Amino acid sequence: MTGHIYRDVILEQHGRLFRGAMGAEFLFMDDKARPHRANIVDVCLQSEDITRMDWPAYSPDSNPIQHVWVMLGR
Numbered sequence: 001m002t003g004h005i006y007r008d009v010i011l012e013q014h015g016r017l018f019r020g021a022m023g024a025e026f027l028f029m030d031d032k033a034r035p036h037r038a039n040i041v042d043v044c045l046q047s048e049d050i051t052r053m054d055w056p057a058y059s060p061d062s063n064p065i066q067h068v069w070v071m072l073g074r
Contacts (some may be wrong), residue, residue: 003038019050029053032064 019026028050030036043053 003040004033006035007041007044011041015050016048019048020032027051027053
């Protein structure tokens with residue numbers, strides 16, 4: 001995965017749709033992986049007026065989806 005692929009596949013195809021559906025309160029969450037933090041991704045998020053959630057890298061306790069997986073029994 002590269003920043004270009006992440007931007008083209010994830011953000012431009014899916015991020016815009018979710019942002020449009022949820023409105024101004026949309027908060028985008030990613031995990032600080034290198035492709036997620038590429039300059040091209042930052043520019044895309046800023047141009048789409050998407051706010052990125054701040055949270056520490058490599059912290060499963062801060063990732064709410066992990067709690068969902070536990071409740072579903074993995």
